[in-house]
Amino acid sequence: MSAQRPGPGSPREYRFPRSVEHLTASGLRIIVLPMPARPLASVQLLLPGGAALETASNSGLTAALARLLTEGGEQHDADQLVEASELLGAKIGAEAGWESVVIGASLPASRLAGILDLVAEIALAPRVPEREVDRVKALRLAAIEQSQASPRARASEALIAEIYGASAAYSRPMGGTRESVAAISRDALMERHALLLGAGVPTVVIAGELEAAEVIRTVESSPLAQLRAAAPVAPTAADAPSPGGAGTAAAPRLLLLDRPGSVQSELRIGKVGRSRLDPLFYAALIHSEVLGGLFGSRLNRVLREEKGYTYGAAAGFEFRRGRGPFTARTAVESSVTAPALVEARVQIASMTPQPPSDDELNAARQYLRGTFPLRFGSASPVAGAVAGLVAVGLEPSELDRFQSAIDAVSGDEVARVAAALDAETERIVVVGDAATVATPLRDAGFAVEVRGDARDA
Amino acid sequence: MSDPLPIPLKESRLANGLRLITVVDRTAPIATVNLWYHVGSKDERPGRTGFAHLFEHLMFQGSANVSKAEHLSLIESVGGSANATTWLDRTNYFATVPAEWVELILWMEADRLGTLLAALDQANLDNQRDVVKNEKRSSYDNQPYGTAYLELLALAYPKGHPYHHPTIGSMEDLDAASLQDVHDFFATWYAPNNAVLTVVGDIDEAEIAAAVERHFGGIAANSELPEHPNLALSAPLGGEIRKTVKDKVPDPRLHLAFRAPVLASPDLPALEIACQILAGGRGSRLTRRLVRQEQVAQDAGLSVLPFVGGASLVVGSATLRPGANAAKMESLFFEELAGLAATGPTANEMERARALIESEEMSLRSDPESIADQIGMYATLLNDPGRINRDLAIYQAVDAAAVQRAAALFSAENRVVLWYEPVEQAAVETA
Numbered sequence: 001m002s003a004q005r006p007g008p009g010s011p012r013e014y015r016f017p018r019s020v021e022h023l024t025a026s027g028l029r030i031i032v033l034p035m036p037a038r039p040l041a042s043v044q045l046l047l048p049g050g051a052a053l054e055t056a057s058n059s060g061l062t063a064a065l066a067r068l069l070t071e072g073g074e075q076h077d078a079d080q081l082v083e084a085s086e087l088l089g090a091k092i093g094a095e096a097g098w099e100s101v102v103i104g105a106s107l108p109a110s111r112l113a114g115i116l117d118l119v120a121e122i123a124l125a126p127r128v129p130e131r132e133v134d135r136v137k138a139l140r141l142a143a144i145e146q147s148q149a150s151p152r153a154r155a156s157e158a159l160i161a162e163i164y165g166a167s168a169a170y171s172r173p174m175g176g177t178r179e180s181v182a183a184i185s186r187d188a189l190m191e192r193h194a195l196l197l198g199a200g201v202p203t204v205v206i207a208g209e210l211e212a213a214e215v216i217r218t219v220e221s222s223p224l225a226q227l228r229a230a231a232p233v234a235p236t237a238a239d240a241p242s243p244g245g246a247g248t249a250a251a252p253r254l255l256l257l258d259r260p261g262s263v264q265s266e267l268r269i270g271k272v273g274r275s276r277l278d279p280l281f282y283a284a285l286i287h288s289e290v291l292g293g294l295f296g297s298r299l300n301r302v303l304r305e306e307k308g309y310t311y312g313a314a315a316g317f318e319f320r321r322g323r324g325p326f327t328a329r330t331a332v333e334s335s336v337t338a339p340a341l342v343e344a345r346v347q348i349a350s351m352t353p354q355p356p357s358d359d360e361l362n363a364a365r366q367y368l369r370g371t372f373p374l375r376f377g378s379a380s381p382v383a384g385a386v387a388g389l390v391a392v393g394l395e396p397s398e399l400d401r402f403q404s405a406i407d408a409v410s411g412d413e414v415a416r417v418a419a420a421l422d423a424e425t426e427r428i429v430v431v432g433d434a435a436t437v438a439t440p441l442r443d444a445g446f447a448v449e450v451r452g453d454a455r456d457a
Numbered sequence: 458m459s460d461p462l463p464i465p466l467k468e469s470r471l472a473n474g475l476r477l478i479t480v481v482d483r484t485a486p487i488a489t490v491n492l493w494y495h496v497g498s499k500d501e502r503p504g505r506t507g508f509a510h511l512f513e514h515l516m517f518q519g520s521a522n523v524s525k526a527e528h529l530s531l532i533e534s535v536g537g538s539a540n541a542t543t544w545l546d547r548t549n550y551f552a553t554v555p556a557e558w559v560e561l562i563l564w565m566e567a568d569r570l571g572t573l574l575a576a577l578d579q580a581n582l583d584n585q586r587d588v589v590k591n592e593k594r595s596s597y598d599n600q601p602y603g604t605a606y607l608e609l610l611a612l613a614y615p616k617g618h619p620y621h622h623p624t625i626g627s628m629e630d631l632d633a634a635s636l637q638d639v640h641d642f643f644a645t646w647y648a649p650n651n652a653v654l655t656v657v658g659d660i661d662e663a664e665i666a667a668a669v670e671r672h673f674g675g676i677a678a679n680s681e682l683p684e685h686p687n688l689a690l691s692a693p694l695g696g697e698i699r700k701t702v703k704d705k706v707p708d709p710r711l712h713l714a715f716r717a718p719v720l721a722s723p724d725l726p727a728l729e730i731a732c733q734i735l736a737g738g739r740g741s742r743l744t745r746r747l748v749r750q751e752q753v754a755q756d757a758g759l760s761v762l763p764f765v766g767g768a769s770l771v772v773g774s775a776t777l778r779p780g781a782n783a784a785k786m787e788s789l790f791f792e793e794l795a796g797l798a799a800t801g802p803t804a805n806e807m808e809r810a811r812a813l814i815e816s817e818e819m820s821l822r823s824d825p826e827s828i829a830d831q832i833g834m835y836a837t838l839l840n841d842p843g844r845i846n847r848d849l850a851i852y853q854a855v856d857a858a859a860v861q862r863a864a865a866l867f868s869a870e871n872r873v874v875l876w877y878e879p880v881e882q883a884a885v886e887t888a
Contacts, residue, residue, distance in 0.1 A: 002672065003522045006560040008535070012486030012659060037484050040819035070739070078749070082740035086809035089816035091738055107816060135752060142755050142779050145707040149601040261705065264591070264599045296530035305526045308587030311595050331595040333587075363534040370536010370555045373485050378823035 014373040016399040017382055020212035024220060027229025031396060032215045033207035033382055041109035041208025042379040044387045045119050045224070049199025050099040052169045052235035052322065057183065059169070060176015061192050064136050064184055066096040069103060071132045073121035078132070081118060088114045094122070096174060098238070098320050099391040101196055106380050109208045113218050116204075120223035123202075126193060133186050140181050147173075151259055151331070155266040155431040158257055162242060162427035163270045163325050169238040170322065200232040205387045207379035239322035241272045246425045247447040254341075254446040255427075258434035265337040265432030266329075269315075269344060271424035273326035274417075276319035276392045282405045283413035287421075288316035289364035290356045290414070291348065292328055296363065298347040303330055309340045315348065321392040326421060334433055338440035341430070351418035361411055368406045463846045464828060467662055471670060473678040474650025478832055478842050479665050480657040482825055488559040488658030491551040491829035492566055493837040496646035498626070499545050499619035499686060499766075507589070507626015508634060510543040512642055514585040516550065517541070521572035523565060525581060535561060543624050546765050547837055553826055556659040560668045563656075567672035570652070573643055579636055586631055593625045601706045602877050605774070609714040612698050612873040613770055619686045620764060648679035653836040657825040688766025692716060693871040701876045708755070709777040711787055714873040715866055716768035717761060721839055725763060726852050727859035731797060732759045732771065733813065734806045734860065742793045743775070751789055753781040765838050771866070783876070794867035801861030811853055818849045 017033040024030065051062040070092060071078040085092040090107035092115065103123055105115050147153035157173050164171035175181070204224060206215050219225065247253030274284050292299040292315025299313040315328035328348055332340040356364070376382050386396045430437065434450050441448050467479045501508045519525040532539045537554030539562075552562045597603040607623040614621040654673070656665050694716050718724045736743045736759035743757035759773040775790055777783050802810075821827045828845070836842040 002564070005522070006564050006668075008555075009557040009560065009664075011557050012555070014486050038823055040816060040823060079740065079745065082738070083805065083809060086738075086740055087805075087812055089812035091813070106820070108819060135749070138752075138778065139755055142708060142776075145779070146601070146755075146776075149705060149707040151599060259705075262599060264594045294530065294533050296526065296533065301526065304588055305584065308584045309591070311588055311592040331591070331599070333591055333594065363530065366536045367533045368536075370558075371538055373487055373555070374538065374553055377485055377487075377825065378820060 014403070016376065016402070017207065019386065019396040020216075022216045024225055026225065026227065027201060028225060028227045029201050029203040030216055030219050031203060031205045031386055031390070032210065032212040033205070033386065034210055034212055035208055035379055035382065037209060038207070038379050039109055039209050040106055040379060041112060041206065041210060042104065042106045042383040043112070043115055043119060044102050044104040044205045044383045045123055046203045046205065046387045046391055047101045047103070047123065047196045048099065048201065048391065049196050049233055050097045050101060050391070051174045052098040052238040052320070053195070053199070053233060054169050056166060056172070057180060058188065059172045059180040060140065060174070061184055061188060062101060063096040063175045064140065064181070065189050065192050065196070066094040066101050067136050068128045068132060068189060069094040069122045069126045071129055072127040074125045075121060076118070077127070081122065085115065085118055090115050092118060097391060098169070098174070102387055109210050112206070112210070112215065113222065116219060116222040116224055120226065124197075124223065124226055128186055128189050128193070130186055133184070133189065137181055137184055140175055141178060143175065144178055144181070151262060151264070151266040151431045154257060155268045155429050158255060158431070159268040159270045159327060159427060159429045160325055162244070162255060162429060163272055165240040165242045167237065168240040169235060170320070170324065171242070195233070197227070198230040201229045202227040203387070203390050205383045205390070207383040235322070239272065239324070241425065242427070246427065251445055251447040252426060252428060254441060254448050255429045256434055256438055256441065256448050256450045257429065257431045258450055258452050259431050260433055260435065262431070262433040263334060264331045265334055265430050265437055266331050267337070267341050267344060268429040269328040269348065270427045270429070271326045271421060272323050273317040274319065275323050276321060276394070280413055280417050281319065283409045284317050284417045285368055285406070286361065286364045286409050287351065287414050287417040289367060290360045291315050291351055294363060294367060298350060299328065299330070299344060302343055302347055303332070303340060307340070307343065309333065309336050313344065334436045337430065337432055337437040338444040341428070341441070342444055349422070352415070352422055355411060355415045355418070361414065365406055365409065369403045372402055462822070464822070466832065466842055468842065469666060471649060471674055473674065473676055474648070475669070475673050476653045476836060477666065477669050478653065478655045478836060479660065479662045480655075480828060480832070481660060481662060482657055482828070483659050484823070486556050486659050487553055487825065488556040488656060488660050489551060489553040489825045489829045490559060490562040490566065491549065491655040491657070491826070491833050493653045493833035494548045494647060495651050495685075495837050496548055497544050497546045498622065498624040499688065500646065501622070504630055504633060505638060506622045506630040507624070508630070508638065508642060509548060510624050510626065511586065511589050511631060511634060512639065513541050513543045513548050514589055515577060515581065515639060516569055516573065518581040518585060519576040520569040521575040522568050525576070528565060528569070531565065532562065537562070545620055545624060549830065549833060551826060551830060559656065559658070559660060559665070563668050564672050566654070567676065570647055570649065570673070571676045573647070574640055577636070577639060582634070582636055582639060586634065590628060590631055593628070597625060601704065602710055604702070604704070605712045605875065605877065608700065608702060608875055609712060609770070609772060609873055612700060612875065613694070613714045613716060614690070614767070618690065618767065619688055620767065645679070645683060648682060649673060649676050650678040651682055653833050655829040655832045655836070657829040690716070690767030692768055693866065693868070694873070695870060697869055697872050697874060699874045701878055703880045704877050706877050706879050708779060709783050709879065710877045711775045711777070711783070711790065712875040712877065713773035713790070715771040715871050717771045717866055719767070719769055720763040720765050724863055725761065725769070727855045727863040728771065728866070729761050730810050730852070730855050731860045731864045732761055733810050734802050735759050735793060735797060736773070737813070740809065742797065743790065746793055747775055747786060747789055751785075753778055753786040753789060757790070787874070794864065798861060798864035798867060801857045804857070807857050807860070814852045815849065
């Protein structure tokens with residue numbers, strides 16, 4: 001056994017797949033990412049205008065529409081659609097995001113034309129059958145009850161409602177609330193679909209072992225070419241912060257959601273975070289790795305490896321077009337709820353007085369640089385990453401500069417991220433057994449507000 | 458249907474018994490190192506359940522030349538990611554890094570296999586015991602329906618059978634684990650002749666072979682590697698076992714288990730296709746009938762958990778839709794299973810299943826971590842790493858008659874029926 005650690009061999013360069021673009025006469029944007037030796041291709045059609053456009057009364061409409069897109073189009077009913085896509089070796093799906101709805105599928109590159117027909121059919125003229133509308137609503141309402149029973153989901157949903165104001169789309173789960181889901185009608189869904197086809201530039205991203213010019217020809221001659229560009233529709237204040245008070249420095253407000261008999265407490269600390277378009281985006285990535293991303297991050301090192309309070313602790317920003325949330329999260333044994341929360345706040349606050357050391361910065365930089373190519377082995381995450389950038393208004397070339405941008409982040413920029421975060425209002429949510437944890441939390445100085453089951457609220 | 462490119466496996470074995478398999482894949486500048494140890498929760502002694510998994514945690518706590526908790530940090534700091542899992546039959550450790558760092562990973566794996574006990578102390582054991590207890594709380598005890606797998610294993614395998622107890626173990630047994638237990642476990646099972654090392658990626662095979670010899674070559678084999686416990690079991694259950702658990706759950710959920718052929722059985726691929734036809738996505742029989750047509754369920758699932766001895770399990774589940782009748786959901790579920798056994802799949806279902814399998818094989822081939830793990834599994838559990846290159850042909854050769862035969866095990870004589878019911882609600886009526 002040698003005590004001598006091997007150093008690196010000769011470094012190899014990684015390049016994100018080059019994209020080839022084409023804009024059709026009607027305004028459909030086509031982005032092709034040829035990837036040699038990746039015969040399983042990915043197709044993602046991005047329709048701009050996502051859930052960030054919703055208000056409190058129609059929250060969940062976009063997610064419901066996405067689910068209903070796969071219930072068939074002009075030529076195929078739901079069963080026929082799924083059978084046709086499976087015969088191509090694909091599972092076709094549609095998903096709502098804050099900025100867009102994406103219809104996607106992975107399948108052997110040789111069968112590309114077949115899936116484009118199906119994607120176009122449901123994008124252009126979905127059936128949205130009344131019976132399936134009722135079913136999707138009922139299942140979403142049941143899923144809301146399921147998530148309220150899950151301490152993780154309940155904590156996360158309560159936290160975003162604490163961080164953002166009631167008018168802000170980001171304050172609600174994307175699937176909608178009991179009231180807003182119950183109010184969804186087929187008419188509202190069809191109106192929502194019309195908006196989806198008229199809220200910006202539709203974009204199809206295709207990655208895999210393909211020849212770009214040929215893909216562009218295939219798309220141009222497919223019914224996808226009927227999609228047209230429109231003027232973008234911008235959301236209003238999707239990220240407006242909550243005006244609610246946060247208590248005092250000596251007695252921070254803490255929302256305790258009672259879960260009688262819980263053997264653990266779910267802890268959440270949150271703030272309004274940063275936009276994906278923020279110039280300090282890369283510095284914020286480094287900040288998150290140091291604080292709560294890496295295994296050796298400050299939160300995980302102390303709460304897990306030193307104290308044994310938890311299976312894991314994490315923190316980070318969620319980047320959207322607007323200012324998505326920053327959250328720190330862990331689950332701890334009930335008896336250590338108060339000391340674990342105090343310790344988590346100490347670690348978050350430590351980022352300003354004890355800025356990341358060179359070792360911490362280098363570990364974060366190396367991790368983000370090195371794991372970048374690990375994420376892009378197959379076509380689906382490549383197409384997904386490009387679609388994600390397009391959705392927030394960035395160019396695919398942004399991914400070409402990821403590694404150099406990470407290298408260029410300075411300690412000073414990370415300090416600015418930490419300082420800006422310090423200035424945001426802190427929100428704290430705990431889901432746990434109130435009978436066990438309320439008193440220790442009050443003794444630790446928190447202004448605890450206990451709330452029972454959400455159904456009683 | 459096009460044949461995918463075969464994965465070029467190169468195999469060798471060190472004098473101490475360590476099996477090395479390498480695959481060159483230059484599609485990305487990365488390399489993955491994957492180690493399977495043939496030890497799992499089936500090898501635990503009574504009163505020491507959860508031990509194989511607790512031990513997996515201790516493998517990240519440092520060794521002679523790696524300090525406490527440095528293992529993962531070191532990998533992250535060179536731009537890699539790593540993890541490990543423990544299951545009934547095995548424990549696997551895997552790391553993927555920029556290709557130029559692959560030797561560091563080999564060195565770290567060798568260091569902990571050769572010298573773990575030099576660094577292992579009571580403080581590390583106590584700390585990781587707490588971490589594992591919190592893992593049990595957050596992944597099982599504190600989750601709605603979180604204990605279902607624990608219950609299914611305990612019901613499907615008789616008391617005393619090595620698969621009866623779950624990998625996560627019990628709180629009492631975790632508390633009872635001593636430093637001496639840890640030493641004994643390591644000395645018994647963590648030996649080069651009980652491991653398969655697979656390296657896949659942008660590598661030079663001769664360099665890897667030399668580095669493996671350099672770092673692992675001096676580690677002694679365990680010449681007294683014990684036999685694994687006897688897993689023999691009568692194949693069908695011989696009846697129905699039924700249980701109801703009251704829990705903090707919003708809606709009743711049905712969980713099912715059926716005893717099934719072992720991993721090595723030639724009947725297993727047909728069974729997997731049967732599960733795909735019954736529950737693989739929106740077009741599957743159970744989803745169509747229970748979720749879409751009859752609207753009694755929120756979801757429906759069915760999949761194979763393959764094990765090496767005695768019997769594998771097919772596990773299923775369906776969550777009752779609020780207001781629907783539980784007995785009806787259960788009987789519809791069984792009706793669909795019986796329907797496949799009675800008349801077999803349609804030609805259309807077989808064609809769709811084959812097309813999806815081809816896509817899955819392509820997907821596997823674009824991920825070095827999956828390639829390495831699959832090879833490690835086949836080498837460790839079937840002594841047949843080359844199986845990875847025959848899988849597609851094996852699955853494509855399954856015909857409708859074989860799927861129909863496989864579905865015969867979904868019988869009332871061979872099932873565990875486990876209901877989760879909300880505590881506050883009146884008892885749910887079941888068949």
